[in-house]
Amino acid sequence: MKKTKWNLLCVALGGVMLLSAAGCSVQNSDNVVTTAAPTEATTKAADSQGTEKQDPKEKRQLVFWDKSEYVEGYNTLMKAKVDAYGAEHNVEVNYVIVPAADMKQKLMAAIEAGNAPDLIVGDDTLVGQFVSMNQIADCADVFADVDFTDNAKILGTFNGKEFLVPLAFTAPGMYLRMDKWQETGMEIPQTWEELKAGAKVINDPANGFYGMGFAMGASGGGDAEGFCRTIILDWGGVPVDESGKVTINSPETLEALKFIAGLYEEGLIPPDGITGDDGWNNSAYLAGTVGVICNSGSVVSSMKTENPELLEKTQIIAYPAGPTGTAYTLGGANVFGVFETGKNTETAKEFIKYYFSDLDNYNNMIEAMGAMWQPVVNGVDDTEFWKDPVNAGWLANSKNTYKTYYPAPSDERATVSFSNQLCVKTVQKIVVNKMDPQEALNQLEAELNKIYK
Template sequence: MQDITRRSALAIGAAALAGPGLAQTAQPGGIPRTDGGALGVKPEAGASLRVIRPARFVEPDEVVFRANAQRFQDRFNIPVRIDFVGWEDIRPQTAVVANTGTGPDIVIGWSDDPHIYADKVVEMGDVADYLGKRYGGWGSLSEKYGRQHGTGKWIGLPIGGNIGPCCWRVSALKEAGFDSVPDDHAGFLKLCLAMKKNNKPVGFALGNAVGDGNGFAQWLLWSHGASLVDEEGKVSINSPETVEALKYLQELYQAFAPGTLSWLDPSNNRAYAAQEIYLTFNGVSLYFALKNDPKTASIAEDTQHTLVPKGKATASPHTATVMNAMVFRHTRYPNAAKAFLAFMLESEQYDPWMQGSLGYWAHPLRAYNASTVWTSDPKLTLFRETMESKFWSGYRGPISQASGAVAADYVLVQMCAAVASGQATPADAARDAERRARRYYRNT
């Protein structure tokens, strides 16, 4: 993964935060919003906040985020400390925070993490109602990940999400005899094998990668009509559809570049930039890095995005990797924490952050569909609907403590890796995944 220089990132951040954006009544980028009423929370006297969130993949994500936090600190005289944590480290650290009742006031974790700790986090309906009314409502995935199933309470506040569509080299596809990525399994397999034959292999993460590993495993299952659980939350992973999906993986794996069994989230970025692979599933970060590095600008020019193949699904079967904020009950300053999150999602802060990162974290609130970032480059437009996907972690059942635990334990990823590596047959791997899932989905 290659970043643009810090100087460039600072320039992006300064430009984004300058001018009219300093006034709370402004509407940066033409983002439509209503009055929305008052938030109704008053930060506690003497408050200070500590926040942890996932590390950045594109430098303006961190630079502009820190600048926005500084603006909150300056405006409300509330010191804010922000720590950026490795993607695979967020969940273990969140578990420590939850189990000890100490540490950060706000954890910006992953998609269904608030549902694991539902009894230990502050309800945030007031913030969600305020922002939803002000910015055109929440996207479908925002509602899914933010609200607790059965109660409707807001236990998380989605900050943004990213999807991993097909990211591919136009020239490599043409060499293989294709103009675009086929939408069916047979065509996709034919393409990938043809690319491997031309020494232009593909690569998908089969290691414990929060975004890329889970994203590939979910696509594989959903595109074959398989799912972890059914609509009632009963474990359904051990099915003919899952076995079919894993048999397909055995064939597809022949087109993979070496090493994918140990790949984490940065790995396919590096491999694609180094021209070791020519097709993968990835978010904006890869294109951003290629485009902003003179050494790889030609690769960016030759890169295109399309949604992942539908296979047997009725729509492209992907969900988003969502940054989901939790305020833990041990905080002495819950109102300050709520005020901070609301402030960061206001258009004065949010649109410059999204613009600077080229939409790497796509918006959770529908008014941001109007952001000019989505038309600034036609290769970004596909990412505008990120938070409107009809698939989610734990699909087809409710998001719950169990679905979050299965994701955190990489049950689906490791099932796929066992088959790809030859350590298990498709049938054996499906049975083992069922056994592991039942540890979390009790009484099913």
């Protein structure tokens, strides 16, 4: 079994230019942003570039639900590409920005009403769950048209078919407040126990500072569930094995759950962390109230623009190992999901191909995310941006990241069990409900067996 090894990276101060598209208005939350119908000027411009002019009566529609990103510039850039596509192909596009935590619920309601969107962007576990509901179209034709990396092709394959069209990897990293850690006199932690020991030294709740900042809210995102499963694997537990057998109820998993719960019970994490969502740890770290978090490159991007002094005090370190000596890194990707039950499935596929036909634009969007995203297509990572030591580790990690439900088979059972955040809810039972850890583990096993049997 391959272990993820990541050299320690000192985070240096640098700038990320968030590219904006002039004239594009992007509304946040779940507001609808509709591209304007092509004007006479844009139609003429399209014609001059050789685009076939279509009869306005034949104007097509596309409903695109995109999740809101922590880096605001992303939605502006995607909106600009949507506008360009609409103008060039005589398509009226409803571009809807939905908070990630609300996406699943809104999609379920839309499907129930028989009004599913044509295209969405979500994380791979969320979109995979809708594959299992027979909502997502097979996109083998899109994969044949786009030069995806081998790793991206593996991630996009679900139930043996190419359903999940990769947009970008979202490799995680661990952020450590080095100015605080130096007070411990310890070396960079190599194990979770060493990290906990150092966190106890710097923990100072009376002055509003906590040693750790790990969120544990079952909010719909995947950060907390990924954290729990990382610890379980590091302790030698296996939630579901490669054959699809539920194997979570073991002494190793029990000790892992006790370790996670202990971080909250011992006051090393702010009290509201037990219900914190995926943005909670970002905010806590940027506010300077916690000493270590696990997150993507989004926090680096924010520090560069909002708090460069904090960035100078931060170091990205490798994930520590558990008692087994293994350090897993679980991650995933944002993917396009084309709804087979939508009204404009082929138009949605056409837009994806159009989007990836301009690799300069794709690279600009990836770099605008400030290492929060890593590329999924060949030919765009040999740039000065990815050679920068601040960013290089994120790229390397994206090429060595395990799927969030490893080592379970990549199928609907895996995505349902992960997106239901069963491990997170188990920790909450122990911490909030004061349930006996073994009893909580027994219930976790039973819930997984409902899905897998």
